[in-house]
Structure formats: C-alpha cells, structure tokens
Amino acid sequence: MMTTKNKVSEISSFLDEVFPNVGCELVYNKDYELVIAVMLSAQTTDISVNKVTPILFDKYKTLEELANASLFDVEEIIHSIGLYKNKAKNAIAIAKTLVNDYGGVVPSDKDELQKLPGVGNKTAGVIRAEIFRIPDLPVDTHILRISKRLNLVEQKSSPLDTEIKLKKLFPKETWIKLHHQLIHFGRYKCMARNPQCDGCKLANICNKK
Numbered sequence: 250m251m252t253t254k255n256k257v258s259e260i261s262s263f264l265d266e267v268f269p270n271v272g273c274e275l276v277y278n279k280d281y282e283l284v285i286a287v288m289l290s291a292q293t294t295d296i297s298v299n300k301v302t303p304i305l306f307d308k309y310k311t312l313e314e315l316a317n318a319s320l321f322d323v324e325e326i327i328h329s330i331g332l333y334k335n336k337a338k339n340a341i342a343i344a345k346t347l348v349n350d351y352g353g354v355v356p357s358d359k360d361e362l363q364k365l366p367g368v369g370n371k372t373a374g375v376i377r378a379e380i381f382r383i384p385d386l387p388v389d390t391h392i393l394r395i396s397k398r399l400n401l402v403e404q405k406s407s408p409l410d411t412e413i414k415l416k417k418l419f420p421k422e423t424w425i426k427l428h429h430q431l432i433h434f435g436r437y438k439c440m441a442r443n444p445q446c447d448g449c450k451l452a453n454i455c456n457k458k
C-alpha cells in the first residue's frame with residue numbers, strides 16, 4: 250500500500266506535469282476588482298464572472314463610484330450570474346467598506362478581509378494568495394471533490410477540514426500553485442460528472458470506480 254508521503258509526491262508530480270503554469274482565471278486590473286470578482290464567483294463559473302466584471306468596472310471606474318452606485322443598475326449588470334441580487338448588494342457594500350474603513354486599500358489580514366461583506370474564509374484565502382502572494386490553500390468545490398476521490402481526506406470532511414489537512418500534507422511553498430492546479434484539474438479533467446479517467450495517472454490512488 251502506498252504511503253501518504255508517496256501519494257502526495259505522486260499527486261504533485263502529476264499536477265506539475267499536466268498544469269505547470271496555471272493561475273487565477275478571473276480577469277481584474279485593480280486589487281479591489283479581484284475582491285469583488287472572487288465574491289461574485291461563489292457558486293458560479295469564472296467565465297460568467299469575466300463576462301460581467303468588465304461592464305461593471307467600466308461603468309464604475311473607481312471604488313468611490315462603485316460605493317455610490319445604484320443597486321438596481323448593479324443588479325442589471327450582473328443579473329446573468331447566480332445569486333446576483335445578494336452579490337450586487339455585497340459589491341456596493343465592499344466598495345463602501347473599503348472606502349470608509351480601509352482608505353480604499355484592500356487589507357492583507359485574513360480577519361480584516363472577512364469583515365468585507367460576502368467575503369468568507371475561502372474568498373479571503375484566494376485574495377491573500379493572489380494579491381499578496383501569502384501562502385494559502387482555500388478549498389473550493391473542485392478541490393474538495395478531488396481530495397475525497399484521492400483519499401487525501403475523509404469523505405465527510407468539510408472544506409475547512411480539507412484545507413487544514415491539505416496544509417499539513419503539502420509544503421507551504423506549494424500551496425498557491427497547488428490551489429490553482431487542483432482547480433484546473435477539477436474544471437477540465439476530473440470533473441464532477443464524467444471525469445476523463447482514461448489514462449489518468451492518478452487512477453491507482455483514486456477511489457472513483
């Protein structure tokens with residue numbers, strides 16, 4: 250039976266081979282745009298978010314303009330994505346909070362980030378890793394599914410349980426890269442339905458029959 254150390258090494262080598270250079274697929278130009286884009290991406294695809302954020306950030310060119318935006322207008326712009334009503338409220342509220350409480354600067358502290366409306370542990374981790382390159386390994390639906398298929402965590406594990414376990418298994422300097430690699434693997438090969446298992450080099454450690 251393969252040891253956990255060997256399994257981790259095999260997974261890392263495989264991901265480095267298949268996804269040597271992957272990163273965040275959300276399009277943004279300013280730090281606060283990423284915060285809002287990540288918040289908008291909850292339970293929807295990055296592709297959908299990338300269709301609406303250029304329109305949003307073109308209409309409201311500064312944080313102050315977005316803070317004073319009409320809720321109806323923001324809803325209109327982002328209505329094609331899931332949960333748009335709540336997300337429109339959060340987008341304006343994030344802009345207001347950043348302007349009023351943080352001098353317009355996105356904080357790097359995880360607790361401070363989580364004070365922004367609609368920003369939880371996962372979103373804060375993504376923002377810290379992407380903007381500040383602070384090692385983190387936030388767990389989304391793809392990472393959770395793959396971690397369970399590869400028996401890296403127990404089947405009943407929550408996203409937070411999984412984050413804690415993965416952080417113990419993989420070296421800190423690989424967390425940011427690993428986060429993106431696992432998401433890409435989940436999006437394009439190890440999908441929830443009909444994963445491309447033919448020829449998958451991880452089939453020997455995967456529990457999907």
Ligand code: SF4
Nearest residue numbers: 439446449452455457
């Ligand atoms: S064998 Fe299939 S389900 Fe298992 S890791 Fe590979 S692609 Fe995913």
